[in-house]
């Protein structure tokens with residue numbers, strides 16, 4: 001049962017993407033479908049042959065923009081909110097799969113308004129799962145984050161609870177029609193408001209790059225890798241599973257150096273210090289999760305904790321295997337150096353476009 005090798009965590013991924021067996025979902029609802037992730041996911045699903053995509057979100061202007069950008073009759077737009085069960089049911093009707101991306105994901109706003117994060121990230125997720133079960137959906141994949149592991153901020157805490165709610169679905173409903181799973185991401189490079197576009201903007205303006213702590217580490221992945229992770233989860237999920245993509249980490253200092261070198265500028269850093277609610281490193285999986293994980297080359301499939309609610313077993317029986325593992329932590333896992341970070345950045349079309357514009361100035 002225990003199939004994760006420790007070498008794998010220390011030495012980086014052994015990617016074999018070509019051999020991945022992937023199923024194209026027939027019809028999909030994407031909650032929060034107008035965000036940068038949703039946008040890419042919708043395009044991917046339509047390109048790979050999904051017959052219909054429903055987009056549920058709150059903002060009609062963003063939906064209008066997306067309708068204009070993508071112009072495809074296979075997309076249906078639903079105005080609604082995951083907090084409002086009826087609006088979720090309406091958007092869920094007739095789809096085979098749900099990808100749940102709607103969330104409050106900004107760390108500072110969740111710190112100030114934790115109950116708002118509870119309403120969207122926890123109760124909203126419960127609505128999505130309940131509606132899927134009621135409508136006979138095959139599979140729901142919920143989007144989580146490494147910030148849900150040993151969380152220190154309200155955003156991570158509510159995402160951790162969302163994962164528990166997702167797992168509870170199978171435990172509470174042994175005959176459930178809907179398979180519910182989660183995927184956990186690290187930092188998605190170049191996502192809206194994230195650090196790489198900020199560093200590039202600072203550099204282009206000739207300003208020093210603001211670095212919180214040069215030794216802080218983060219797991220880095222591209223938007224395309226995150227889309228692949230969801231598609232993989234749709235194909236392989238069993239009740240209560242959690243999927244994690246093996247990715248490499250880098251220090252924020254190396255990331256800033258990599259961006260400067262790509263733009264052929266001297267590295268000028270201004271250290272601003274750790275922001276509120278930030279950790280020095282992130283964890284993609286705990287050692288307890290790794291002790292019940294399967295290693296699928298590019299991914300880990302962490303199976304659900306299927307212990308029954310039996311207090312005797314909880315208090316008196318442990319699991320010796322747990323001691324064999326370390327957390328999957330961005331400080332101790334495979335680390336990219338500056339050149340490898342540059343290579344990853346160059347694989348992003350957004351960075352290549354920025355570099356072309358910079359060269360032509």
Ligand SMILES: O=c1ccn([C@@H]2O[C@H](COP(=O)(O)OP(=O)(O)O[C@H]3O[C@H](CO)[C@@H](O)[C@H](O)[C@H]3O)[C@@H](O)[C@H]2O)c(=O)[nH]1
Nearest residue numbers: 105145146147185186187194195210211212213216218252
């Ligand atoms: O001016 C800045 C801004 C950020 N950072 C650092 O850059 C890294 C990445 O920061 P950022 O891109 O803002 O991402 P995070 O705060 O790590 O959070 C993002 O990544 C998470 C996954 O880990 C998602 O859950 C969140 O929604 C998403 O905002 C962190 O180490 C920051 O400390 C700097 O050094 N200087």
